[in-house]
Amino acid sequence: MPNNTFDTKIICSSSNDPWYNLSLEEHLFSNVNKNQFILYLWQNDNTIVLGRNQNPWKECKCKSFEKDNGKIARRLSGGGAVFHDLGNLNFTFIMDKNLHNLNTQLKVVLNAVRYLGIETEFSGRNDILANNKKFSGNAFYEDDFSYYHHGTILINSNIDKLTKYLKVSKEKISSKGINSVSSRVINLKTLNPDISVHSMKISLIKSFIEIYGGGGNPSVEYVNEKILPLEKLYKKYSSWEWIYGETPRFDxxxxxxxxxxxxxxxxxxxxxxxxxxxxxxxxxxxxxxxxxxxxxxxxxxxxxxxxxxxxxxxxxxxxxxxxxxxxxxxxxxxx
CATH class of the missing domain: 3.30.390.50 (CO dehydrogenase flavoprotein, C-terminal domain)
Structure with missing residues (x-):
């Protein structure tokens, strides 16, 4: 892909608050410039993030998770619920819609993991696999002018918590040909003990610059609540109405x-x-x-x-x- 004709940015959130990180993601999405491509890296601590149209009561054990100091959040994109902790790294490619190319975006992630000695492949509608197990789920969102593609990277995440709090339907599990969630996912550290969140972040940035940076060296900008408060968006993402919504009686x-x-x-x-x-x-x-x-x-x-x-x-x-x-x-x- 020609990569000298558009502007690239790399932004890392130094917050671990899911409501802030999703606010920042939407802010970047809503303000991306024409011919601009952004790599946004972020982490949430002890969080369940729901897909845009999911029922929280059906997807996770809400009360017990919140009682254990977990946060529940809802993103703009579709797809399924995911568990985030500090052993997981999230990436978002945010771009002028005209620059969207799924294969090239996936190449950034696939190459970054391969640089760390692990072979990977894209599978199904939104998963990236290593050793035939999922370490990254991906989702997508767009409007008339902008597009984003985001995903998780399991590095050293607490799989026990993931299986404890997320409810996955038997139909979904059987459709994957597996018998449990834990047998389907894998931490990259299991395949290479030397991998860390930091080394994964460095590898992603390296891969992004090689593919999109045009030989340049874009600086990394760190953002948090003090630098860019985003009060209005934060109020939305942290609200009961956004996370849970109304659950009226249906016939x-x-x-x-x-x-x-x-x-x-x-x-x-x-x-x-x-x-x-x-x-x-x-x-x-x-x-x-x-x-x-x-x-x-x-x-x-x-x-x-x-x-x-x-x-x-x-x-x-x-x-x-x-x-x-x-x-x-x-x-x-x-x-």
Missing amino acids: INFVNRFTWGEIDLNLKLNNGLIDSAVIYSDAIDSKLIKNIASNLSALPFKIIEIEKNLNSIKDEKNIEIIDDIINFLKTKLSF
Whole structure:
């Protein structure tokens, strides 16, 4: 990829507060310049981060985790819940949308880990594997002008805590051909005892500069709450409304797991119309899930009307998801 035609920045958060780090991520995303590419590195301590459309009560043991001084946070992107501690390093590529290239972005991570003596591969919809086990989950978010791709890197994380507090459905586990979460994930330190969070950070920066830096040497900027407070965004990310949201009573509930993720569809009915719809999902496309839910509201509770409406938002990017949901609902609704 030509890498002399755009501006690069490397930003590291020196905070371990998930609500601040997600605020900073959104701030960088909202303010990325044209032809700019940012590598953002950050760590959260004792945190569960939910995907944008997930139900916290279903995904983790909320009360016991918070009682043990854990923090629960929700990100903008889709995908599943993850556990973060100081043995895990998070990366975010934030860019002008025109610069997005998944293969090149993944190459930064893959090369960085290979520099530390471990062979890696990208697998499925959002995982990076070493020794056939997951050490990095990835998720994505975009608007009209900007794009971000972020992920975890398990280096020396507490796997016992991960399995203790996260609830993973049996369907999701069986779809991966495994019998437990702990058998699916791996710390890189298990494969190379010399790896540390610091050495991983240095290796990522090196790989990023080689691929995107154009032979230059971008400086690393350290940011925290004192340098850039971000009060408004912090208030949002730390709020009950953002993390938990409303959980109204629903009349209808449909749940199914597809190859691209799980759908937990909840409908409230009034006089034969769908009064409100909420969809919990670990699907990668967080905006599509919100769009589907909003399109169901005020529709007659009839499969022919639902099918017609969902087909109206179908395009080449979401055709599999829309068709799968329609076909699933046809098995549940005969009117």
